[in-house]
Amino acid sequence: xxxxxxxxxxxxxxxxxxxxxxxxxxxxxxxxxxxxxxxxxxxxxxxxxxxxxxxxxxxxxxxxxxxxxxxxxxxxxxxxxxxxxxxxxxxxxxxxxxxxxxxxxxxxxxxxxxxxxxxxxxxxxxxxxxxxxxxxxxxxxxxxxxxxxxxxxxxxxxxxxxxxxxxxxxxxxxxxxxxxxxxxxxxxxxxxxxxxxxxxxxxxxxxxxxxxxxxxxxxxxxxxxxxxxxxxxxxxxxxxxxxxxxxxxxxxxxxxxxxxxxxxxxxxxxxxxxxxxxxxxxxxxxxxxxxxxxxxxxxxxxxxxxxxxxxxxxxxxxxxxxxxxxxxxxxxxxxxxxxxxxxxxxxxxxxxxxxxxxxxxxxxxxxxxxxxxxxxxxxxxxxxxxxxxxxxxxxxxxxxxxxxxxxxxxxxxxxxxxxxxxxx
Numbered sequence: 001x002x003x004x005x006x007x008x009x010x011x012x013x014x015x016x017x018x019x020x021x022x023x024x025x026x027x028x029x030x031x032x033x034x035x036x037x038x039x040x041x042x043x044x045x046x047x048x049x050x051x052x053x054x055x056x057x058x059x060x061x062x063x064x065x066x067x068x069x070x071x072x073x074x075x076x077x078x079x080x081x082x083x084x085x086x087x088x089x090x091x092x093x094x095x096x097x098x099x100x101x102x103x104x105x106x107x108x109x110x111x112x113x114x115x116x117x118x119x120x121x122x123x124x125x126x127x128x129x130x131x132x133x134x135x136x137x138x139x140x141x142x143x144x145x146x147x148x149x150x151x152x153x154x155x156x157x158x159x160x161x162x163x164x165x166x167x168x169x170x171x172x173x174x175x176x177x178x179x180x181x182x183x184x185x186x187x188x189x190x191x192x193x194x195x196x197x198x199x200x201x202x203x204x205x206x207x208x209x210x211x212x213x214x215x216x217x218x219x220x221x222x223x224x225x226x227x228x229x230x231x232x233x234x235x236x237x238x239x240x241x242x243x244x245x246x247x248x249x250x251x252x253x254x255x256x257x258x259x260x261x262x263x264x265x266x267x268x269x270x271x272x273x274x275x276x277x278x279x280x281x282x283x284x285x286x287x288x289x290x291x292x293x294x295x296x297x298x299x300x301x302x303x304x305x306x307x308x309x310x311x312x313x314x315x316x317x318x319x320x321x322x323x324x325x326x327x328x329x330x331x332x333x334x335x336x337x338x339x340x341x342x343x344x345x346x347x348x349x350x351x352x353x354x355x356x357x358x359x360x361x362x363x364x365x366x367x368x369x370x371x372x373x374x375x376x377x378x379x380x381x382x383x384x385x386x387x388x389x390x391x392x393x394x395x396x397x398x399x400x401x402x403x404x405x406x407x408x409x410x411x412x413x414x415x416x417x418x419x420x421x422x423x424x
Contacts, residue, residue: 085205170198
């Protein structure tokens with residue numbers, strides 16, 4: 001496959017190229033371990049794990065092919081898959097932050113990530129500095145501290161559907177010699193490639209659109225390969241790693257960030273996906289470029305229908321011309337803004353629950369970005385642990401419903417919404 005191949009072609013061919021007589025479909029390598037001819041050969045791989053495979057706790061041929069494909073789709077240099085999106089978020093921060101450090105995050109991100117950053121990492125001595133997603137460049141710059149090691153945001157926030165100003169946040173991060181990490185789950189590389197706008201690291205919950213079929217949980221970290229880790233702020237990368245016989249990642253490897261994440265963090269945490277899970281993920285990736293335009297088209301029609309309903313107070317969908325984030329969406333997401341809609345219903349929490357319980361085609365489930373339409377009440381589920389103040393900061397109220405439009409015929413989706421409203 002040529003390097004300048006289009007995205008649709010990369011979805012099908014990147015990562016795995018069969019040789020003469022080999023399987024056309026990427027095979028599942030269902031093995032935990034790999035055999036070597038000598039003890040010295042094993043020792044050589046431990047000295048430099050990039051030479052070959054060691055153990056499937058942190059590397060596997062099937063998953064390696066998927067990692068290469070996702071890196072190609074995002075325009076990155078290398079990638080590392082994880083067992084969940086939360087694991088990807090965690091390792092992306094722990095790879096460069098330790099006790100006594102801080103990092104900046106947009107306050108408009110997924111509720112589970114808010115808990116991870118604001119509570120769990122706090123217990124580990126890492127401070128998360130929250131900044132409003134709509135902060136000015138001056139306000140953002142004022143949030144940095146001498147110990148700030150990175151900046152984090154979501155392209156399209158779950159479930160507030162705010163659009164992240166990647167270019168501005170990247171500019172601020174780079175002015176302070178730290179990287180920008182962007183969660184690109186809802187957009188996928190089909191709709192936005194954050195690296196092209198200045199992001200240094202991109203992560204995904206691959207459980208969502210990348211998989212698409214709700215059959216396995218996973219995550220991924222993509223390294224752009226562009227950030228200068230040898231700038232003096234990251235001794236964890238530019239000085240000897242005593243946990244790995246004095247390895248200096250910036251001197252020994254062309255992609256030091258992702259290499260350290262694999263050799264140090266994945267080795268210790270072991271949150272690597274199974275080969276079969278990676279095989280299933282690859283099946284989803286092969287149709288990603290075909291599915292995303294349909295999600296966007298269906299969602300636009302459904303969002304406009306919600307706007308016409310007298311029982312709906314407000315609709316958040318960046319594709320709508322009336323949406324607060326439409327201008328940013330035109331810049332970063334010109335080909336669509338995913339299949340996820342958030343809307344607030346009159347009467348608050350009780351009416352939201354009534355509406356959701358009356359739906360017949362749409363599934364009431366703790367998932368999003370599926371091929372099937374599904375619905376969730378964030379204040380009762382994914383963001384249940386947040387305080388009222390945190391809910392407001394995340395753009396969530398009691399009447400907010402996250403509606404994930406699937407690939408069914410859009411007329412059937414709208415008919416289901418109509419009958420649910422009629423039966424409330």
